[in-house]
Amino acid sequence: MIDLKQLRDDPDRFRKAAADKGIAVDIDDVLRFDAALREAQTELQSLVSEKNRIGKEIGALAGRLKKAPDSEKPALQQEMQRLQARPTEIKSREAELNAVVTDLEAKRLDLWLRIPQPADHDVPVGRDADDNIEIRRWNSPWFDTSRTFADNKGFAARSHVEIGKALNLFEFERGVKMAGSRSYVLIGDGMRLHNAVLRCAFDMMTSELGFTALSVPVLVREQVMIGTGFFPAGREQAYEVRETDRGGGYDLYLTGTGEVGLMGYHQDEILDAARLPLRYTTVSTCFRREAGAAGKDTTGLYRIHQFDKVEQVVICKADEAESRQWHQRMIGFVETLLQRLEMPYRLLQCCTGDLGPKNADMVDIETWMPSRGEVDERGLPRGAYGETHSASRLYDYQCRRLNIRYRDPDSGKPVVCHSLNNTVAASPRLLIPILELYQNGDGSVTIPRVLRPYMNGQERIG
RNA sequence: GGAGAGGUGGCUGAGUGGCUUAAAGCGACGGUUUGCUAAACCGUUGUACGGGCUAAUACCUGUACCGGGGGUUCGAAUCCCCCCCUCUCCGCCA
Numbered sequence: 015m016i017d018l019k020q021l022r023d024d025p026d027r028f029r030k031a032a033a034d035k036g037i038a039v040d041i042d043d044v045l046r047f048d049a050a051l052r053e054a055q056t057e058l059q060s061l062v063s064e065k066n067r068i069g070k071e072i073g074a075l076a077g078r079l080k081k082a083p084d085s086e087k088p089a090l091q092q093e094m095q096r097l098q099a100r101p102t103e104i105k106s107r108e109a110e111l112n113a114v115v116t117d118l119e120a121k122r123l124d125l126w127l128r129i130p131q132p133a134d135h136d137v138p139v140g141r142d143a144d145d146n147i148e149i150r151r152w153n154s155p156w157f158d159t160s161r162t163f164a165d166n167k168g169f170a171a172r173s174h175v176e177i178g179k180a181l182n183l184f185e186f187e188r189g190v191k192m193a194g195s196r197s198y199v200l201i202g203d204g205m206r207l208h209n210a211v212l213r214c215a216f217d218m219m220t221s222e223l224g225f226t227a228l229s230v231p232v233l234v235r236e237q238v239m240i241g242t243g244f245f246p247a248g249r250e251q252a253y254e255v256r257e258t259d260r261g262g263g264y265d266l267y268l269t270g271t272g273e274v275g276l277m278g279y280h281q282d283e284i285l286d287a288a289r290l291p292l293r294y295t296t297v298s299t300c301f302r303r304e305a306g307a308a309g310k311d312t313t314g315l316y317r318i319h320q321f322d323k324v325e326q327v328v329i330c331k332a333d334e335a336e337s338r339q340w341h342q343r344m345i346g347f348v349e350t351l352l353q354r355l356e357m358p359y360r361l362l363q364c365c366t367g368d369l370g371p372k373n374a375d376m377v378d379i380e381t382w383m384p385s386r387g388e389v390d391e392r393g394l395p396r397g398a399y400g401e402t403h404s405a406s407r408l409y410d411y412q413c414r415r416l417n418i419r420y421r422d423p424d425s426g427k428p429v430v431c432h433s434l435n436n437t438v439a440a441s442p443r444l445l446i447p448i449l450e451l452y453q454n455g456d457g458s459v460t461i462p463r464v465l466r467p468y469m470n471g472q473e474r475i476g
Numbered sequence: 477g478g479a480g481a482g483g484u485g486g487c488u489g490a491g492u493g494g495c496u497u498a499a500a501g502c503g504a505c506g507g508u509u510u511g512c513u514a515a516a517c518c519g520u521u522g523u524a525c526g527g528g529c530u531a532a533u534a535c536c537u538g539u540a541c542c543g544g545g546g547g548u549u550c551g552a553a554u555c556c557c558c559c560c561c562u563c564u565c566c567g568c569c570a
Contacts, residue, residue, distance in 0.1 A: 055526055059539045066497080066539090069551045076551095077495030094550090101550040263544095263559045284486095284523090426505090427533065428523080 015243075015415040016129050018048065031132030034139050034366040044125045051118035058111040065104045072097050127246055130371040131411040137375055140365025146378065149361040152353065157451055159358045163384045163397055169455040170394055173385035174446045175314045177453055178204060181476045184315065184442070196304060196312075196319045200442065203475045207448065207461070208322070208441045210468035212297050215324040215351055215439035219295040223347060225326060228296050230275025233266045238278035241416040243372035243408075244270065250305040268301035272325035273435045280329065280418045284428055287420040291330035291340065295438065297322060314385075315442040316400065324438035329418065329431050332410055337432045341375065341407045344436040348379055348403050351439065354464045357447050358382040360399050372411050379403035379437075384450040402444055405436035 021028055021044065029041050075097065079090045133139075138147055153159060156166070163171040178184045183204025189197035200208050219225040239245040239252065253268040269275060276294045285292070300323050311317035326347065328340045345361065352359045364376040380399030387398030410430040413419070419428040452460045458476035461469055 052526065055539080059526065062540090063538055065550080069494080070497080072550060073494030073497085075494090080495085098550045105550080425533070 015127060015411060016131065017410075017414065018126065021045070021129070022048070027132060028129055032130055034133055035130050035369060035371070036141065036367045037128070037130050037371060039125060039128045039130070041129070044122060044129065047118050047122040047125070051115060051122055054111055054114045054118065058108065058115060061104050061108055061111070065101045065108070068097060068101050072101075124246075127240065127415075128371070130369075131374050131408060133366045133369055134374045134407075137369065138363065138365045139367075141367040143364075143368045145365040146362040146368055147365070149363050149377070151358070151360040152349065153358045154356045154451070156356065157358055157382070159382050159397065159399075162390070163394070167453075167455070171384040171397070171450060172453060172457075173314065173395075174449040175385075177449045177457075177459060178315075180457055181459065183207070183449070183475070193319070196317065198315065198318060198442075203469075203472075204442075204445070206469055207465065207475070208445060210461075210465040211439050211441045211444055211448070212322055212324055213468045214354075214465055216295065216297050218351060219324065219326055219347070219438055223293075225293040225295040228276060228279065228294050230272065230279060230296055230298065232269045232272075232275065232298050232301070234269055234274060234278060235264050235266060238274055238281065239267050239269075241281055241412075242274045242277050243412050243415055244274065247371050251303050253301050253303055269298070270300050270302045271435075272296040272298035272300070272323055273327055276325065276327040277329075277412060277416060277418075277433060277435070281416045283418060285329070285418065285420045285431065287331070287423055290420060290431070291328050291336070293326070293328050295324060295326050297324045300440075315446055318442070321440060321442060323440040325435065326438050327433060327435045329413065329433050331420065332429050332432050334409075337407055337409065337434065340434050341377070341405060344434060345377055345379070345405045348405070348436060348438060352379070352381060355448065355462050357451055359402075370406075372408050373406045374409045374411070375407040377405045379405070381444070381447045382451065383447050385446070400443075400446065402440060402447070403437040406434060408433050408435075 016028065021041070025041050025045060032039050032041070072094065075090065075094055079087065079094065082090055138145065140146070151159070158166060172180075181203070182201055184198055184200045186198050189199045216227070220227045233255065236245065239249075244252065248270075251270060255266040255268070257263075258265050275298065276296055279294070280292070300321050302319060304317055304319060307317060326344055328344065330336050330340055349359070349361075359379055359381045362378040362380060364373075364378055369376050378401050381402040382397060383400040384397040385395050386400050387396040390396050409432055412433045413431040418431050418433075420431055421427070422429045448462060448465075449459055452462060454460060454474075458474050460474055461472055466473060
């Protein structure tokens with residue numbers, strides 16, 4: 015959520031920002047509702063103020079009335095009636111104004127929540143993912159993405175789907191039987207490898223990097239979804255559990271990322287400035303409806319409704335330099351992990367059209383997936399980078415919605431925090447490059463060295 | 477799931493319709509005193525949203541907030557209704 019005062023001061027900045035992101039929101043309506051609301055509030059408050067003042071007189075009079083001898087009571091009662099006339103009159107106008115204020119507040123909030131965070135000045139303007147700009151690449155010591163898979167490994171690549179089927183690491187049929195399309199079952203070493211990746215990433219964040227591990231709810235109230243910025247814009251992406259239909263007071267929503275729980279944790283708190291920055295990590299199951307993605311990435315483990323993810327978030331002081339520094343660090347943690355896994359990746363600077371409403375800046379990390387991409391003249395896929403991570407820098411947009419602040423040591427005033435988040439490892443999507451890059455000509459798969467401690471020392475599958 | 481007790485400021489805790497529109501204590505901050513520390517004494521005290529005046533996030537002023545939402549009333553922490561949460565006991569259970 016943006017700062018309304020900033021909107022009043024410079025509406026053009028937000029008009030342009032929304033246009034750059036390709037998000038339709040009527041800034042003029044927000045300003046109109048805002049102005050009308052404040053006018054109504056002003057009138058309402060002065061009426062209530064008058065009512066309260068008379069109320070005090072009535073209170074004092076009531077006290078005198080109680081102690082007064084009977085002879086004086088009729089006069090006092092008459093005075094009481096006279097005093098009560100004006101508040102009664104105010105009440106009807108107050109009710110009218112209250113209705114107006116409630117209505118305008120709702121209208122203003124509805125639009126306010128939809129005004130996107132302006133992209134930072136150094137984020138390239140663009141329409142969609144095609145306009146993202148590559149920042150840099152890293153190649154594995156033993157796999158050069160500029161050469162074909164066969165040139166790298168000496169045999170033709172099989173897709174993770176084929177590998178998984180041959181080695182019985184996962185299947186889709188029974189997953190679909192139980193839960194519908196985009197559902198799957200991990201089996202045996204497939205499940206073990208999945209856990210190994212997550213554990214490896216989780217241990218790095220906690221033991222090595224000092225992030226605090228939290229296990230957080232993945233079934234949360236609407237307020238947390240709004241606060242973290244996933245609602246209202248992404249409402250159709252979340253599964254909802256309609257508890258109100260069975261008499262409960264609240265509906266609940268399955269979270270699409272651990273970020274929701276990690277950030278919602280401190281909702282409505284004023285944090286101790288001395289304890290910032292807060293660094294949290296979690297491993298959680300993530301649920302996504304993938305509405306609007308029908309027909310897209312329908313094969314394999316790439317786009318699925320349920321997966322597990324190690325996520326990292328940082329909540330820091332409202333300082334642009336510090337925010338930017340953490341963004342780079344958090345990206346660096348992921349690079350370290352991918353380099354340990356010896357898998358080629360690249361960094362993409364996302365353009366304005368690909369940022370989403372809440373980000374000032376976003377860097378995607380894509381890992382090389384040999385089975386993706388166009389098919390060459392021999393009918394073999396050329397391979398392509400596939401998105402595995404996304405590092406967001408949000409300034410105070412998310413923390414303002416969540417109402418997470420700290421007290422500035424100098425002024426003593428509450429200041430809205432900055433927040434950042436980044437994937438550490440999302441699996442089974444990350445199993446795609448692992449299986450495909452580490453496959454051998456004999457059909458087996460070598461287990462990446464860093465994952466072997468989490469596989470009981472096992473070196474190969476199959 | 478059943479029964480009961482609760483939810484008041486940073487913390488403890490009083491307050492069962494106005495004469496207290498949240499007492500008192502603790503803590504924190506500022507000051508006085510002091511060779512220094514401690515103590516004592518005096519003072520201050522939250523958040524949000526408006527309005528006024530502005531260079532100002534300074535100052536003045538208003539409204540709201542006693543778990544959340546609604547209601548009764550001239551007036552609600554207090555009375556009524558719904559919901560949420562916590563605790564105790566019972567039941568069930570990974």
